[in-house]
Amino acid sequence: MSKIALVGIGKIAVDQHVPAIAGAPEWELAATVSRRGTVEGVEAWTGIDEMLAARPDIGAVSLALPPVPRFAYAEAALRAGRHVMLEKPPGATLAECHVLAALAAKMGVTLFASWHSREAAMVAPAKAWLADRQVTGAHITWREDVRHWHPGQDWVFEPGGMGVLDPGINALSILTEILPAPVHLQSALLEVPANRQAPIAADLAFSGGVTAEFNWLQTGPQTWDIQVHCGDDRLTLREGGARMEINGHDHDEAVVGPTGEYPRLYERFARLVAAGESDVDLAPLVHVADAMMLGARKNVEAFEF
Template identity: 65%
Template sequence: MPTKIALVGIGKIAVDQHVPALAASPDFTLAATISRKGEVAGVPSFTDFHAFLEACPDVPVVSLCLPPVPRFDYAEAALLAGRHVMLEKPPGATLAEVHELQALAASRGLTLYATWHSRMARAVAAAKAWLADKAVHEAHITWREDVRKWHPGQDWVFEPGGMGVFDPGINALSILTEILPQPVHLTEATLEVPANRQTPIAAQLRFTGHVTADFDWRQTGPQTWDITVETDRGPMALRMGGNVLEIAGKPVAGDADIMGEYPALYARMADLLRTRASDVDLAPMVHVADALSLGRRQTVAAFDF
């Protein structure tokens, strides 16, 4: 029988990705939602998380889709109540709080899964395999999109803990840390912060190993999610957010028209539950924390939705 799961935070990402993925999942059935405003038709809904925990002791898994700043309290409460927890990216507002959740889950024998949906893009595994025996000479990330399209009116992304352009940029970093055969670390960053906001709307990063990144949330029209790599055996590129792999300029793997990231996340969660294991890789978040620590701030034009 499918495992009952509750979805917390019925916002855009939940409606667009989590709800359809769960509806198609052979492993889970959506048994409850918890949200101040959103609901899913036909599914019992709660506005208070503790009321859900008391009313639904038979729902063993909680998937948290709410913004990162309030997420720790929900995750901690779920683990203390004996529930397994799945975290939307980024897994928290700070590294320290995620480490605390790791320790709590381990002490109680519960599964904690910090998800990185872009790692599940269709060509990422093929890119990792191709790079495994190559020497990487340089790599560059171009991740440019329109914040008004993907986070319409969501001011929390520009508040402390919202991460600004690193909210999408961390997706690129999750791919980078997955596919590179050798680890890298940040050496410098420039953060472009709107005059009326707290977090960057654009950022330029430089890492060891001749790796650079360009993140921008002001691009209208076609969106750009590319990672290019120069190796001792020619160039490689991941396009469309990791869904198309090009070798020497020619597509060789992936499919830009079939997005299976969130179904793959829930399949992975089911595997972790079967083995009572956890998966909490914080490498992408470390790069963001380093950028926010080392970055030089440049004030740019005010931004409003």
């Protein structure tokens, strides 16, 4: 069992990272770093430099911070020779992700840019089903309630927060995993509240007949669907990849390995460390960056939590 430190003890850390590490036979949560949050029974620090200096026995660091401040923490951990796992998205910009990847290679440690939605139960079966088929089109419908998932978290609407493209990148991480050939963005419409900096809704159009609809104002049941057309055949991933339908009929397969997206992430991180490898796939972030560069902006009603 290897010791790991968790940095950023907020909602995603408490809901997902802490229980996933607790259930992982490969990892022991040995320390946390957070300005305010702590985990009961675990050594707590407020600064990463102090933790790294005091705990050379901790060989890995998982970062669950928002993307904008994350680079400095990742850089410090890598320079200290620690393996690093990044919560999605891996950074606020593509350039800083490339810097971190180069630094990890130089230091001889693992860097894992994790995409938790790729670990949903039916993503691998969907990829296998599509592998030898000709995709003729696809559509993403990703509608959720920002007030539920990010209550009072203004940073999601600030520069670098990505707005609705923060959950949208989960869908894009699945799309880029399952499609047998890459696509690129051709146009986008971003709806930005009058008092915010990042979009609350977005419509994207890609090459190959692929489209996406993201909205952060849906209440009640949430919608996380991806539909892929292959001529007359249709594959649909529902509930963020937890369920798969082929031509409208449920398609179930046995899931190998741990149950749950984050437990599978930590298992993969352990395998990467053991193999001396990194995984820094930036394809989903490329699509978000392209949307921010290419997208037309439409001002809409102000938003308050």
